[in-house]
Amino acid sequence: MVESSLTASRRRAVVGETRHLLFSVTPGAAWITVFLVLPSLYLMAVAFMTNGPYGLPEMPLSLDAFRQLAGFGFLGWSPGNLYTLLRSLWQTVVSTALVVVVAYPLAYYITTCRERWRPLMLLAVVVPSWTNQVIRTFGWMNLLAPGTPLSDLAESLGLIGPHMGLYPSDFAVTLGLVYNFLPFMVLPLYAAFEKLDVAQVQAAQDLYASPVRAFRHAVFPQTLPGLLAGTVLVAIPAFGMYVIPELLGGGKSMMLGNLVARQFSGGSNWPLGAAGAILMLLATFVGLYAMRRIGRRLGGGEEVVI
Amino acid sequence: MRRRTLARGLAGFWWLTLVFLYLPLAVVVLFSFNSVNSAAHFADVSLRWYHQLLGNAQILSAFRNSLILAIVSSVIALVIGCLIGYGMYRHRHRRLGWLIVLIYLPIVLPDIVFGISEMAFFVQINRATGLLEPGLGTMIIAHVTFQIPFVALIVYSRFVGLDPTLFEAAKDLYASPFKRALHFLIPTLKPALISAFFLSFTLSIDDFVISFFTAGPESATLPIYIWGAIKKGVTPEINAIASLMIGAVLLAALVSLLFNRPRRR
Numbered sequence: 001m002v003e004s005s006l007t008a009s010r011r012r013a014v015v016g017e018t019r020h021l022l023f024s025v026t027p028g029a030a031w032i033t034v035f036l037v038l039p040s041l042y043l044m045a046v047a048f049m050t051n052g053p054y055g056l057p058e059m060p061l062s063l064d065a066f067r068q069l070a071g072f073g074f075l076g077w078s079p080g081n082l083y084t085l086l087r088s089l090w091q092t093v094v095s096t097a098l099v100v101v102v103a104y105p106l107a108y109y110i111t112t113c114r115e116r117w118r119p120l121m122l123l124a125v126v127v128p129s130w131t132n133q134v135i136r137t138f139g140w141m142n143l144l145a146p147g148t149p150l151s152d153l154a155e156s157l158g159l160i161g162p163h164m165g166l167y168p169s170d171f172a173v174t175l176g177l178v179y180n181f182l183p184f185m186v187l188p189l190y191a192a193f194e195k196l197d198v199a200q201v202q203a204a205q206d207l208y209a210s211p212v213r214a215f216r217h218a219v220f221p222q223t224l225p226g227l228l229a230g231t232v233l234v235a236i237p238a239f240g241m242y243v244i245p246e247l248l249g250g251g252k253s254m255m256l257g258n259l260v261a262r263q264f265s266g267g268s269n270w271p272l273g274a275a276g277a278i279l280m281l282l283a284t285f286v287g288l289y290a291m292r293r294i295g296r297r298l299g300g301g302e303e304v305v306i
Numbered sequence: 307m308r309r310r311t312l313a314r315g316l317a318g319f320w321w322l323t324l325v326f327l328y329l330p331l332a333v334v335v336l337f338s339f340n341s342v343n344s345a346a347h348f349a350d351v352s353l354r355w356y357h358q359l360l361g362n363a364q365i366l367s368a369f370r371n372s373l374i375l376a377i378v379s380s381v382i383a384l385v386i387g388c389l390i391g392y393g394m395y396r397h398r399h400r401r402l403g404w405l406i407v408l409i410y411l412p413i414v415l416p417d418i419v420f421g422i423s424e425m426a427f428f429v430q431i432n433r434a435t436g437l438l439e440p441g442l443g444t445m446i447i448a449h450v451t452f453q454i455p456f457v458a459l460i461v462y463s464r465f466v467g468l469d470p471t472l473f474e475a476a477k478d479l480y481a482s483p484f485k486r487a488l489h490f491l492i493p494t495l496k497p498a499l500i501s502a503f504f505l506s507f508t509l510s511i512d513d514f515v516i517s518f519f520t521a522g523p524e525s526a527t528l529p530i531y532i533w534g535a536i537k538k539g540v541t542p543e544i545n546a547i548a549s550l551m552i553g554a555v556l557l558a559a560l561v562s563l564l565f566n567r568p569r570r571r
Contacts, residue, residue: 017397020393024392025397027389028386028409035450036423038427039426040415040419043422043426106319106323109316112316125323125327128331134536136330139329141536236414242417261519264519281416
């Protein structure tokens with residue numbers, strides 16, 4: 001008798017807790033499910049449909065969209081889309097590498113400065129990224145346009161043809177990406193440098209390690225968690241970038257994001273765009289997974305917050 | 307000796323990077339005071355474009371749209387995100403992996419996929435039922451979706467930082483859950499709620515891609531208006547409105563610096 005009333009009260013408590021959980025979590029979970037999970041699933045389904053006459057997806061299921069993405073069209077095979085894909089990959093790799101090269105000395109330099117200045121220095125690095133992306137990119141358009149000092153300089157060095165301007169070009173897109181993502185690498189690297197065990201570096205130096213070897217064996221492993229976190233924050237959004245290639249690149253420097261977006265506006269072809277979006281999603285999740293694996297393998301362990 | 311050159315080189319690199327970071331913004335601000343319409347030639351200082359701004363009904367309506375969108379979406383996201391953050395904390399011992407995945411989804415999804423899938427979905431719902439006409443409404447829905455996770459995570463981490471016995475004490479003090487929320491949860495959460503609101507607000511103001519794809523013909527925000535003007539090549543007032551937005555960001559940076567100072571020392 002006593003026992004049964006105990007289990008009953010426990011059951012009531014469990015039911016109450018569950019009701020509490022449902023009450024608190026349901027609105028948000030339902031919101032994200034209805035307004036993001038369902039739309040993404042719909043988009044994925046669209047990729048397997050046929051393109052109708054008005055650019056809207058129609059029924060017979062097919063793999064046409066993926067064939068088109070690989071370059072097969074009415075007129076046979078053309079490499080345009082593949083070039084776009086490769087360009088996206090290339091731009092991602094190059095800009096991420098450049099960001100790393102710039103961010104390492106910066107992050108290190110901030111840690112060598114007096115402690116009271118550091119928050120201000122970090123703020124100085126981050127503030128430009130608080131301004132709107134469109135405005136920042138517009139600033140670069142102004143700087144790189146034909147007839148500006150930078151373009152004139154490049155022209156007199158023979159890097160570009162006369163009256164060309166540095167934008168639109170692949171170079172301008174890379175520059176824009178580096179500019180856009182630099183803070184996202186400096187912050188995690190700074191966090192890693194701040195925790196750096198200086199004794200290890202000094203030990204390496206005492207053992208007459210060259211600066212390169214001291215960096216490789218003492219500094220690099222300790223800053224690896226920051227580097228990986230930064231790479232996730234830079235490379236994944238860079239691969240799906242839309243604004244920068246659209247403004248600084250133009251038609252010849254398109255990236256995957258532009259290819260996808262175009263299928264939903266002017267030259268409507270939803271299934272093709274959706275297939276491109278699936279590719280982007282795959283790249284995102286593979287990238288996240290790979291970084292996690294690398295982080296564990298190289299001993300970043302739990303510190304790698306992904 | 308070698309160390310000193312290294313230090314000097316690093317300092318030089320630092321200042322060079324600062325120039326790199328601020329040059330594009332400086333150019334926009336500088337040319338907003340240009341008296342002629344040119345990005346290459348600075349003629350004379352004038353406030354001409356700022357005057358034109360005040361007479362441009364499209365810019366004023368874009369500004370109003372940006373504000374309405376940011377405020378309404380942040381308030382909705384604050385309520386929903388706060389509930390979900392509290393739920394995550396209270397039930398953190400349960401297996402909530404699916405919830406974590408759900409919450410991180412809006413953060414990891416590439417902007418363009420986010421925006422396009424919502425657009426495609428809204429268009430089809432609209433065709434079928436007439437609901438979800440593209441406009442401020444669909445934009446608010448989209449913004450709330452990417453704001454919820456940030457609010458939830460801020461609220462959750464605030465709770466994790468609290469002493470768990472406080473919750474027991476609150477339970478003893480206030481019988482009804484409503485009173486507990488009013489006298490304990492909301493006051494302790496106040497700093498987290500304020501920073502969550504401001505983060506949501508800035509995320510919304512700052513967003514371009516997702517707004518762009520979920521917007522309707524009448525609901526252009528400032529970034530969308532600027533984008534359109536750049537694309538059309540009509541840019542005389544763009545420098546002026548962009549400068550005002552840059553100014554707002556610098557002001558925000560200054561405020562955050564002043565607020566954070568006393569605590570750090």
